Amino acid sequence: MTILRARRRSSSSSSSSSGSSSSSLSTKRNEAELLPIYDIVLPPGEGGGGPLGGGGGGGGGGTSRRPHPPSPPSHPPLAHLTPIDPSWLVQRGSTTIDDAHRRGRLHVGHVLFVLDASDNVLFLRRSSDVVTCPGTWSVLGEHATRGEGTTDAVVRGIEEELGFVGLPDDDDVNDEVDVVDGHVRARVGTSAKSNESGPTGTFVVRFRPNDNDDDDDGGGGGGGEKTTTGGGSPPPLLVTIRNATEYPLYYIRHYGPRNDDRVDRQLTYMWSATFPMDHDEIVWHLDDEVADHRWISLEDAGEWLSNDARSDDLDGRNVVVGDDATADDATARREDDGPDRGDFCHGTIRSLYEARQLQKCIEDIRINVQSKRKSSALDDLKKAKGIINAKETKMTSSCRDAKVCATILDTMRGELGPLEVTLRASADYQAGSDQERDALDKSYDAQDRIQKSLTALQEQMIPAGYVTPVPDIYSDLPQLKGRATVEMILKKPDGEKFNIEGTLFKEAKLKMIIDGYTAPVTGGNFVDLVKRGFYDNMDIQRSDGFVVQTGDPKGEADGYVGTPSKSVGAGKHGERLIPLEIFAKGDKGPFYESSIEDEGRGGEATVLPFSSYGAMGWAREEYDANSGSSQFFWLLFDSDLTPAGKNVLDGRYPCFGYVVEGADFLRDVKEGDVIVSAKVTSGVENLVLPS
Structure with a gap:
């Protein structure tokens, strides 16, 4: 497959067009194996939401003034929230x-x-x-x-x-x-x-x-x-x-x-x-x-x-954890071990049932706003209010800090009011009018704020100190033990401006969440390069309507030249290479150095799929799983070309993050545009560098 290969100067970097990429995409999917119960995950994408929250909306047919890409997943999969060692099974x-x-x-x-x-x-x-x-x-x-x-x-x-x-x-x-x-x-x-x-x-x-x-x-x-x-x-x-x-x-x-x-x-x-x-x-x-x-x-x-x-x-993807045999026993152990133990053997696994119910309502609001199903959006809003009011105690008790979650839920209540006002206002305006579009845009913005609060709520349900297990053989590579936020500023050459739906911008600002829970090695490598300033003043090297790709430095090297890993070695010009990293649903952690087909698991879903506009993937050569170094791409998601779980990307390339703000700019990012700056704005403490 050549559509997302790492760019080599010995061959044309643009040899794969959007047409060729679309023709190579397959919608056929082998029947996936069933998920283990300790890894029941909501995929992001059209109406699917993220692995545990904040996801939503698909690529289909938004009707408000500006296009709204779906939000990224806000949490690692359930397996990460219940960190167990099933070696005794x-x-x-x-x-x-x-x-x-x-x-x-x-x-x-x-x-x-x-x-x-x-x-x-x-x-x-x-x-x-x-x-x-x-x-x-x-x-x-x-x-x-x-x-x-x-x-x-x-x-x-x-x-x-x-x-x-x-x-x-x-x-x-x-x-x-x-x-x-x-x-x-x-x-x-x-x-x-x-x-x-x-x-x-x-x-x-x-x-x-x-x-x-x-x-x-x-x-x-x-x-x-x-x-x-x-x-x-x-x-x-x-x-x-x-x-x-x-x-x-x-x-x-x-x-x-x-x-x-x-x-x-x-x-x-x-x-x-x-x-x-x-x-x-x-x-x-x-x-x-x-x-x-x-x-x-x-x-x-x-x-x-x-x-x-x-x-x-x-x-039914909701998981509910039952009470222990005796209330006294449960109370004693919670006092002894704390509420965040997250241990199967002690019966304190967090209940995410209510949070997932709330998540579905919030995500459905987004979908219904996009499709102008205003009455349905209002119904979802009513359900969301009911869940917050009726299930607040259960949700806060599942958090590391109940007071923090109570504050988050209060914030969500406050945002639901304005959202209801704008939704009802949009229903009063003539279909297709500027007033209706303005009201829908405001509704979408209000929903987006609520969704971010939901992300914060569910992040509180992650056990303190949880990290995704990585084999020791990769300890000489940077690893991201959690999440990090990266911001990039892009500009066009010669003072041109970005044109987004008729509105001009002198620069494009992208905010990305890098997910070390699902791609600790890939995410760690990216955050390390951002921190080093590797991407500063780097050109965009590919933009074909399917992906926007960069990361190929000037000179003969095809990636970042640095200390090589003992596990995968170095490239022919001294590039630091990283192994292909794939996290399949149902697994305890990622597997390395092979694609999902190489593992004989073709058709199985991945924990973090390519199902959102602005999903970030790591480029590599077609026939070399361990050839990735620094080149990455943003996917210009199209539900017809890349349906979640049924495309040629999932399981072949690691998805390691999503654009959470500014994804609209990717529509007008062209080859030759420049990344003026890239910086880690939060989560740098989660980056673990080799000693």
Whole structure:
């Protein structure tokens, strides 16, 4: 691929035109592997938003006076907000679940961690894999086994809306669920294929509590009387059966109350739905057997889609963390470890559910303003107000500093008022009039300010001191351990001016966020070069309607000449080279020195995709992954040419930042324009230079 190769003087730097680049772009995408549950990410782009906030709006058809490129993502992916070392997890493929995956899309709808008193993970259910800890449980695999235990199981930590999991079961037995005074009993019937003590496993029961239920102490598998638990569409409840047995997974069954026709509900793989649930209706009870266990739930990760309704996008990307087994235990550990531990094994993972709900409303306002859907924008504004007012406590409790977040939310409330005024005013003006355009521009500006506040809010939810892991072999290269802001001033030669939609400017000012969370080596290299003044007085060397590219210094070298890295060496003229750095969704960190196709993962999405006008990418030679040095490009995003996740850029070139202010100027940046100055305005303390 030549469209974004590093510029070489031995060949024409403009040999690839915008026409050739567009013809080389492919919209075909291999079906991506499912995301691990600890990396459920909102991609930026058209209506998608950033990995955790501030993103939004796509490239399509803005109708206000000036074009408005979408904002960049404001956060690293969820994996970064829950920094765990999953080395204690053992991944085992499940033939049954893999078969289900082949027949349709299996997205995790509800995941449960069970931690014992020693913080050993008893099981973790995710995607199409089975993930367990050695010597404990294998859930939904070929067998589910556990030592002596009881069939009684009760669950705490289920909040608001639940997803679903599967049930290991046999089709010739009758299974029962009892709800007695808030105490949940579940028994799984036995058959000749399992021993008399009953199977072990995790399944969904759907019930509506009934105060008239009678207690039943029947134990083992299949014994005891049935209890009618009501009709309708009750919420699901995750229940774990613990017993000494081996039991193969035959199929997944939907469970209903006694008066449901279970035969009609049986499915070959999985039946999915979520239902609102008032968790105050049930007093969750932990018996002595499981009193020391903590139940942590990740909810609404996705849904099951059949082949007839397949989609590459997850519908539910919100993650909610359930409470610990006991309030006293949770309080004690929060006082001991602080609220920002962000540790799976201690149950203090931050809840981003409310912040993501708010994010979606704010981003939808932007999209609706662009398309003049004013009533829809007002509806989104109303929802945003409701979330801020109703969920402020939950959101502030998820921050490193609750007072800071409270102030941010107050600021957002203050901005929502003027936004509502301008939106309503735009509805009163004639379509296409100057008054309407002015009102929409003001609405867009107000939304932009709110979005920046949302960015600040969600940045407060990043655990203190978090950094993306980088292999030690690259320790002799600059690394960015967080984010940095870079500002550039560009001018045209001979005193010409930039023409943006008929308005003239004597200089172009670009403000960029460089993301060391997703590209620590690439971002660190760029910030280091900016700090050195490398880009000062450098010409723009390519502008073809597809990208704007620079970074090729004068002289024979094709990049920055400096101390080479031991890992990738130097260029033929002494250039400091950096490895290709790609961060795929679902991974703990980036992989290096190969593209996503080279890794055999073609079609998988990246954490930071090329899906926004002004997205920044690192240039390299077509057939040399480690040939990048100092040349980079701004993408002139077009949703038709470069759809997020379906273009030839993602996974082949690292996206390491976005233009957050001044991206409109890129439309009139031409070859020969000059970067007068480039400076790091914030985050320079996150730059770590090799010793």
